[in-house]
Amino acid sequence: MGKHARQTGKSAYAAAGSGAVRARPLPLRSTVRLRRPVDIWHKPALSAVAALAIPDLTLFFLGRLDLILYTSAGAMCALYAHGLPYAARARTLLWVVLGMVASLGIALTAASLTTSTALLVVFASLLAAAHKMVCDATRIGPPANVILTFITASAFFVPQRLGQVPLHMAVALGAGGLAWLVCMAPALIRPQGPERIAVARALEAAAGLLRTADRGFGGAEGTSGAEGAGGAPRGEAPTGEEPAAAAQARHATAAAVNAAWHTLFLVPVHTPARAAARAGLERLLVRAESVLGHDGRSAAGEAGRLGAWARELRSGRPLPRVALSAVQAEELVGVAEEAREPWRPAPGRPRGVRAVLARLAPGSPLLPIGARVAAGCVLAGWVSMGIGVGHPYWAVVTAASIYQANTTLSWQRALQRTLGNLLGLLLYTALLPLTHLGELAMVGLALAFQLGAEACITRNYWLGSVCVTPMALLLTEFGGRLPAGTLIADRWIDTVVGAVVGLACCVVITNRRAAHRIEVALGQVAAAETAASRLLAASTAPGADGARESGGAHEAGRARGTDRDQEIRWARDRLAAGLVELREAVDVAAGEWWQHALPEERIARAEQQGHRTLAGLVRRRPVPVPAA
Template sequence: MSAIPCDQRRVRLPVRAALQLGPLGDIWHKPAMSGVAALAVVQLALLLAGRLDLVLYASAGAMCALYCHGLPYAARARALAWTVLGMVAGTAAALVTAALTDSIAIRVAVAALLAGLHKAACDITRIGPPGNVVLTFVTASAAFVPQHLSEVPFHVGLAVLGGVVAWVVGMAPGLVRPDGPERIAVARALEAAARLVRARDHTEDPHHARHAAEAAEAAVNAAWQTLLSSGAADRQALGRLLVQAESAVPGRSAEALMAYARELRKGRPLPEPSAADPRPAAIEEDELAGVFAERRMPARGSAFGRFLLDLARRWRVVVMVTAGTALAGLASMALGVGRPYWAVVTAAAVFAATTTLSWSRALQRVVGNLVGVGLFTLLAPVTRLGALALIVTVLALQFVTEAAITRNYWLGSVFVTPMAILMTQFADTQPVPVLVADRWLDTCVGVAAGLLACVLLLDRRAARKP
């Protein structure tokens, strides 16, 4: 894919669907607990050292603990290390920029370019939630922190230490449940297959059945990818269970598939498919051998080389996001807002795969931030009772955010917004009315600029593809 395809055709811009709440995510507590643990370590350590002014730098690396929770631990170790490296590199570039120039326009330009690179890199690697927004938030903020060049190595070193904490926190659950991600992926596939069987057996609505089939196919494919990147000892047994999901047909018991899924999620011994299952064992073994053989196929070129090639191919994504975020930052600067990097982050968050999705994300961002600044106003007096109260509030917001955002992006934004504002208060306390006005104005500017860039920098070739 060479670009973010903003749809060229006339589209409906739904409001109700964009704000509708979905179910709570099944593993929301994993990034929530990891994020809180990593941030708590670095923030409490700096509190004890009496240097809360350094929270931004250490938190840059610590926030990487939010990533990679769907990956098997062998793959997670590599992906999380690359995520930390990317975060540290972006933070270093932003800090050097802040040290070398006082020009707000140049700082906005650098933050915007980093935002474009973050979007393309996250699309290529499919790193998953929270995607490019956290990377852009941290680096854009760093570009506007007062800085001397001599301080940069120390501050970057703090980011590295925070990243080490994030890596350790992210890998620690593997000591207790080393095959946890694989079990969750296969359980999701089994549950989706069970829903497909029920849709075929108990509904006459073809749209519902087709949606269930698409969801089951996506879950099965995701589970195969998880197993292919896994070194778990039970990989073959998990693969046999996954075959049960992949071969879901009318007549197969949905209850049996759900029972397998429950056993996997509870960490119990792997269930054995019953003899009544229609797929013969020999066929299952042949299919498993073929699928797992793909993992042994040699890759062409190094992973880093392929990444750079894919990045070069996605130049339009980089241009589109860079232009939109730069426009947002410069407009915010022209309006005299004190924190144009908030507009940069908002514009970066708006970009999605289609115009309709971008509109939905923009609406969600506006609604979430509007409610979020109100929540910040209520919490501000509490956070000013002392440094510990500020830390506890930030950690609580981080935890709730991970639950809320699985239900809808706007609901997550309600809690992200006060947390993002409070992160700026570790180094310097600002008047609440100024913070609220800046955040709300930057949200509106960022949303407008992001949508404008999506429309003007339309990929017409991608839009014409069926």
């Protein structure tokens, strides 16, 4: 989220209270800009290559490369769940493999029962919409629905007999089982790797927040009297507001800390050694979380320590010892002891399957996105058929792949997909002589393209598409050779058709529920902040901790204190999750090109007060409410 162009200076949506509907411009400049690669890009890349290489080479030696689509269906599941601890990864990958095999079974069964291309396009489009909504509801993360749709849309148009379906599904399931083993194998070497990386990200985000706040306070002192657009001296935020860079860093830190806590909560503690390891990570995370209560004073030394600890976590060295000053000990020891207790989810928050169903309930903002995918894919496939292209599923996959959280991101993805596919076709054309060396050379090229795609796609989607396009063409070639000119022309036409038609449907079917999601998120943050403030006031009231009680009264006081600590932990969880949800809802709604003006002042007040209260929960002290 947040990739759309942001307004600077005076708000472009100042008429938030007027209810006016405005058309927002779609950005161009940031579409092809390269980013830093994701820190763990090599993990899914190497896992996918290993999971693909073993069955592909086996099929080569058996002379059955015609089955490579089915082994690829299972092997591609190795791209998922690399950010989860191994216990949770095992469960998630199992669901991904079962979902992939079930989707493949639906596609193959439909292909065996009908030869109507128009009807198969409809089935493929409906399944693509289901993939999009379920992946968004489960928040499975990259590559989300793209791989599922790519494999199953292709399978709808593979010549198939009903009696072949069980065997092909069994092949896919076997490859999926191998992918599961490949993704779980690193647990034998670094069993705490995922949670260490999650805590390292939180430490790095906290260090970034400290550096940003330090620069902001330092820069404000030397500013001139010239006023910026907001009426405050240039370089300063208006009174009571946080500088934009510091606010963004604070949001990033809160999100990283919240994600790390939930990662740690997924780690089972069955042995004293595992309990000690998790406790050490929790203590580091408490230190990172304490930065949310930073008061703006210079903290370059603390930022350096947090960054150094993050590097030690990533390197696999023993957990660093966290030395606490007297003030930090007063603020953090209680929180650290809370974190060591078994965690229970906050009451009223659905989890697991119930949470997924709640996100797909009537009125969900995911429903318009599903409608976009279904309509765009159907129309793209039919237009491709009308033009006479022999591979309409490419148009379906292109349309499905461009749909993101909002119109702005979908526009960017459409441009990136088109550019990447064009360059990928040029690359495939240049490498055509290598494909004539034999099937083993084609397998090697496909594996190299898979590795290149994962290495590049986190820098920018168009760069990854340069490798994805020739890999997809090679998979097509294993099923049956086609003239290179026809194959390249069909792919280019389908890419343009899928991008144009899909984007048109995205613009026509606007997500009006995005603004409603903001209102719901504002209500959740307000309720969580009010409850947290009451808990803070109660926890610091005289005699609240029962420390001076004795005998039975002392035990009762300890029990009340434990319950209050659990409530504070729940309050932190609810408030942090609410702030993350609010920021995500704002970013989604702000990227819709035709939307009511956003209530920016209410959003800013809710986020500022929410983060202030969250800092108070970290400190375990009451938070003063600013005067109106």
